Amino acid sequence: MIGGAGLPASAQNAPVPVPSQRENVQVPQNNSEITLSFAPLVRNAAPAVVNVYAARQVAERSPFAGDPFFGQFFGNSLSGRSRMQSSLGSGVLVDSSGLVVTNNHVVDGADEVKIALSDGREFTSTILMKDARADLAVLRIDADEAFPTVPIADSDSIETGDLVLAIGNPFAIGQTVTSGIVSALARTHVGVADFGYFIQTDAAINPGNSGGALIDMQGRLIGINTAIFSRSGGSNGIGFAIPSNMVRVFVEAAKRGGRFERPYIGASFAQVTGDVAEALGMTRPSGALVQSVAAGAAADRAGLRPGDVVLQMDGFAIDSPDSLGYRLATAGIDRTSRMKILTQDEERDVAIQLVAAPELPPREEQFIEGNNPFSGVTVANISPRVADELELQTLTTGVVVTDVKSGSIASRLRLQVGDIILEVNGAQIEDTSEFVEIAQARARGWNYAIERDGKRLTQSIR
Secondary structure: OOOOOOOOHHHHOOOOOOHHHHHHOOOOOOHHHOOOOOHHHHHHHHHHEEEEEEEEEEEOOOOOOOOHHHHHHHHHHHHOOEEEEEEEEEEEEEEOOOEEEEOHHHHOOOOEEEEEOOOOOEEEEEEEEEEOOOOEEEEEEOOOOOOOOOOEOOHHHOOOOOEEEEEEOHHHOOOEEEEEEEEEEEEOOOOOOOOOOEEEEOOOOOOOOOOOEEEOOOOOEEEEEEEEOOOOOOOOOOEEEEEHHHHHHHHHHHHOOOOOOOOEOOEEEEEOOHHHHHHOOOOOOOOEEEEEEOOOOHHHHOOOOOOOEEEEEOOEEOOOHHHHHHHHHHHOOOEEEEEEEEEOOEEEEEEEEEEOOOOOOOOOOEEOOOOOOOOOEEEEEOOHHHHHHOOOOOOOOOEEEEEEOOOOHHHHOOOOOOOEEEEEOOEEOOOHHHHHHHHOOOOOOEEEEEEEOOEEEEEEEO
């Protein structure tokens, strides 16, 4: 809140003068007559910004583990001990029942999460939902009372230049408020979350601020502070926040008790290059270029084809695949969206149905046993739903690892959840039943290829 503080009530409630009454406006005569304070905003919002303490067990590997000389004397005692590792972040109360939203990277892998309120009280909490691609998590405080909250604003209503406040717990020194402006909107390629669509601010954000509140001049939440651009580790005036519209749909999904489902349209997209823009007669490179379309999916039924460019969605300009991903994620499922498409040199509007990712082909999970490199993994057929759950950046089909049993042969060979099994001993892997048959066959040696984070990796075992 700017201005008004320290003025008599009659002056605060006076009507706004029209231009013809400007002679009645009084010019401040000295500094004491000028009042500029964010204190009313902070008093309302600060009690709803909390500290988040996450603790996790971390195994420490002994430097002598695996050494046969020491192993003959100490056996398995060299496997290392576990210790508790703690991390600190911030969070925002968005529901009076005790729902707290924070960043996924603050609580990921945590065995215990505690919440400390601004009044000093501490509570245990439960992680209701988290998502690495969105870098968001929702916690529930384990207490039966009404908590203060911050209302969630429409982040599409803010503009570059708007005043903002950042509230959090930097460096664990205690709750801290910094001020700044919205420096830019729709920042992409920040490298933090899959939906790389951030509010940039110059309000000081430091380690410990992750998960804290970015609020507007009405005291409403417009973003969750998430990352900084810094070579020193401290703030240098470039901070990023996840827009509140993404936060809203994420919290609503947590309230429903489900998972955060992104609409599936069955298409992949790429950046529009200068050459593509010139070939299509565009004045500048913008939009999302359609790379591939799954047969029978919503994009296919709407008439999207490879080479088309998505220019708008529901009236919002699409500048990149990241901005399209953001608009899809915040739109929700089971609704129809309008898109403006450029095909060659002709623009057209299409209606596209936003649905949950289907589970076709069926999952058909299989646990692999026996004396083979895959012993201890659980695999499933890749469907759009499985790909969404495992955050796979591909429309491929085949078989993917969904679980790895601790201490198994597969874990010792460092197979990971999300690895796509491409081929084994020269045989292409199409589905789980075929994989089980090949994995459990007798073989003198094993040669296999997997895909991990878009890269093909090969392994030979004799």
